[in-house]
Amino acid sequence: MGYRRTIAVDDKAITAGAGLTLRQSIIPNLLVTLLFFLWGFAYGLLDVLNSHFQQLLSLGAAEATGLSASYFGAYFLCPLTISGWILRRYGFRVTFMSGLAVLAVGCLLFWPSGVKASFGGFCGSMFIVGAGLSTLETGADNFLAICGPPRYSEIRLNLAQGIQGVGTFVAPLLASRVFFAKTVDDKQGLKNVQWVYLGVACFVALLIILFYFAPMPEVTDADMNLQEMDIGGEDVGPLSKQYNLFLGVWSLFCYVGAQVAVANFFIQFCQEAGYDKAFSSNLLAIGQGLYAFNRFLASYLMTIKAFKPRYILAVYLGACFVFGLAATTTKGHTSVTLLILVLCFESACFATIFTLALRGLGRHTKIGGSMLVAAISGGAAIPPATGALKDYTGSYHTAMAIPTAFYVAAWVFPIYANVWNKNVLDGHRETNLNVDASNTVVGDSEKAGRPLEMESVQGKETG
Numbered sequence: 001m002g003y004r005r006t007i008a009v010d011d012k013a014i015t016a017g018a019g020l021t022l023r024q025s026i027i028p029n030l031l032v033t034l035l036f037f038l039w040g041f042a043y044g045l046l047d048v049l050n051s052h053f054q055q056l057l058s059l060g061a062a063e064a065t066g067l068s069a070s071y072f073g074a075y076f077l078c079p080l081t082i083s084g085w086i087l088r089r090y091g092f093r094v095t096f097m098s099g100l101a102v103l104a105v106g107c108l109l110f111w112p113s114g115v116k117a118s119f120g121g122f123c124g125s126m127f128i129v130g131a132g133l134s135t136l137e138t139g140a141d142n143f144l145a146i147c148g149p150p151r152y153s154e155i156r157l158n159l160a161q162g163i164q165g166v167g168t169f170v171a172p173l174l175a176s177r178v179f180f181a182k183t184v185d186d187k188q189g190l191k192n193v194q195w196v197y198l199g200v201a202c203f204v205a206l207l208i209i210l211f212y213f214a215p216m217p218e219v220t221d222a223d224m225n226l227q228e229m230d231i232g233g234e235d236v237g238p239l240s241k242q243y244n245l246f247l248g249v250w251s252l253f254c255y256v257g258a259q260v261a262v263a264n265f266f267i268q269f270c271q272e273a274g275y276d277k278a279f280s281s282n283l284l285a286i287g288q289g290l291y292a293f294n295r296f297l298a299s300y301l302m303t304i305k306a307f308k309p310r311y312i313l314a315v316y317l318g319a320c321f322v323f324g325l326a327a328t329t330t331k332g333h334t335s336v337t338l339l340i341l342v343l344c345f346e347s348a349c350f351a352t353i354f355t356l357a358l359r360g361l362g363r364h365t366k367i368g369g370s371m372l373v374a375a376i377s378g379g380a381a382i383p384p385a386t387g388a389l390k391d392y393t394g395s396y397h398t399a400m401a402i403p404t405a406f407y408v409a410a411w412v413f414p415i416y417a418n419v420w421n422k423n424v425l426d427g428h429r430e431t432n433l434n435v436d437a438s439n440t441v442v443g444d445s446e447k448a449g450r451p452l453e454m455e456s457v458q459g460k461e462t463g
Contacts, residue, residue: 009091009218011366014226020217021434025148028216032147033160034207035096035140038103038200039133040167044288045174045196068264070123072256072379074130075137083135084370087142091218093211095139100208103132107201111194134373142369145355146219149434150227153358154309157351158299165292165347173285221363228362231431232424236362244421245368248357251413252375255317255353257382258403258410259346262324264383266339269327269396273336283336287343298348310425313352314414317407319345324404328397335397349410356417359428382406 009015087095106128113121144156228236236242266287270280298316301307320342327338354372361368382403390399417425 009220011088011091011220012222013220014222015218015220019434020148020219021436022149022152023436024217028214029144029147029156029160031211031214031216032096032140032143033163035136036160036164037167038204038207039136040164041171042129042133042167042200044168044171066119066123067126068260068383069380070127071130071133072260072377074127075134076374076377076380078131078134079138079370079373083138083373084367086135087138087370088221088366091220092139092143093216093218096136096211097208099132099135099137099139100204100211101132102135103129104201104204104208106130106132107197107204110197115194134376137376138370138373141354141373142358142366143219145358145369146224146365147217149432150231150428151431151433151435153428154352154355155299155302157355158295158302158348161347161351162292162295162299165288165295169285169288169292172281172288221366224361224365225363227433228360230433231428232360236360236364239364239367242361242364242368244359244416244424245357245361245364245371247413247416248353249371249375251410252350252353252357252372253378254382254406254410255346255349255378256376257378257380258320258324258406259350260379261383261386261403261406262339262342262346262400265386265390265396265399266343268390269339269400270336272396273332275333275336283340287340290340290344291347294344294347295351298352308426308429309352309356310414310417310422312348313356314411314418316345316348316352317411317414320349321404321407321411324400324407328400328404331397339400353410353413356425357413360424378406 083095083099086098106125109125109128110122113125140160141157144160145153148156225236263284266284267277267280270283271277275283298312301312302309323338323341323345327335327342330338354369357372358365358368386399386402389402390396393399
């Protein structure tokens with residue numbers, strides 16, 4: 001069954017999105033995956049900018065996290081308010097276009113901030129960029145988690161996150177070899193960054209046009225409720241009883257905060273271990289490259305029946321703690337190698353936490369997804385604490401104890417998933433629902449005599 005190009009959709013309407021098969025979902029998922037590269041690039045560039053701002057403006061470690069705090073602070077505000085409301089009120093297409101428009105404005109604001117060489121201006125611009133990207137992520141993470149067969153949810157999001165990892169890998173390489181290659185830590189380097197963000201703004205404007213015209217399905221909460229009734233056979237209950245979601249939100253908050261703290265101070269950590277700044281930037285690129293590669297590897301492993309996503313999450317997140325603790329307690333080049341291994345095992349954690357936490361939410365799926373995206377605001381809280389500890393102790397190695405501790409705190413969710421909620425999670429992984437046209441929600445509802453057009457899709461439709 002196909003789908004029509006819809007500009008806006010009623011979230012209470014049952015649409016063709018409820019029964020999208022694997023083949024039907026490929027093109028829209030590829031289109032949305034483009035967005036992941038975009039914010040992966042922005043995030044990778046942020047890590048390098050933090051280091052250069054710290055030296056150029058003589059900032060302390062805690063102050064230098066201002067860019068991260070601005071960027072991730074937007075994640076705390078937007079998904080639970082305006083971004084989440086747009087998603088539930090108008091659907092995915094309008095959410096993507098709104099996020100891209102805000103992102104373009106934020107990128108353009110980097111120009112006057114660079115002219116004035118204002119750190120506060122850069123922080124304000126980065127907040128607007130974060131607002132745009134958090135709106136995009138409110139839509140994109142949800143979309144990939146639910147668009148297509150439920151059993152492949154973790155695989156879809158991990159593959160897209162792998163593409164994001166490629167953007168994160170490219171950004172520090174570009175920064176170290178182009179933006180700051182011969183003009184390290186001077187205003188010319190920041191001027192180069194202005195041009196980059198101007199280029200990103202132009203690219204984003206083209207994406208807005210693309211998302212307006214592209215044929216794209218909508219998946220509503222009513223669709224997800226229909227799917228959940230098919231898989232679980234019972235009502236999901238009130239939002240207040242969704243303990244799997246709440247633990248997932250906590251875990252994501254802790255994990256993202258720890259991940260951002262490690263990335264923010266990775267270059268300084270390497271310098272403390274004896275490497276120069278240029279080579280430290282290259283090491284960060286290597287770490288981000290392994291991070292991206294391991295996301296693709298984890299996606300492949302999840303196609304094998306024995307490698308359940310809940311197992312992979314427990315192992316990967318546990319490895320982050322083990323190698324983080326080892327990096328904190330060792331010195332020299334060995335500590336850098338161990339910290340690179342932390343980046344490597346961070347790879348599959350975000351996407352797997354997100355998709356496992358969305359399992360079984362039914363009609364609460366979009367609000368649950370908004371809560372999970374808001375948890376990314378951990379990136380605004382934990383890096384400043386890490387920087388403050390460095391300023392107090394004078395050691396980046398000691399400061400890494402902060403993110404290491406939060407990896408442990410995040411491990412609460414995989415414990416719950418593997419001990420108390422494994423039957424629900426495995427039920428969604430093992431279902432053949434929507435894998436092909438012979439077993440879809442749409443098909444089942446038609447066979448049962450329940451008309452799909454029980455609530456008409458409201459909004460402007462064309463073609």
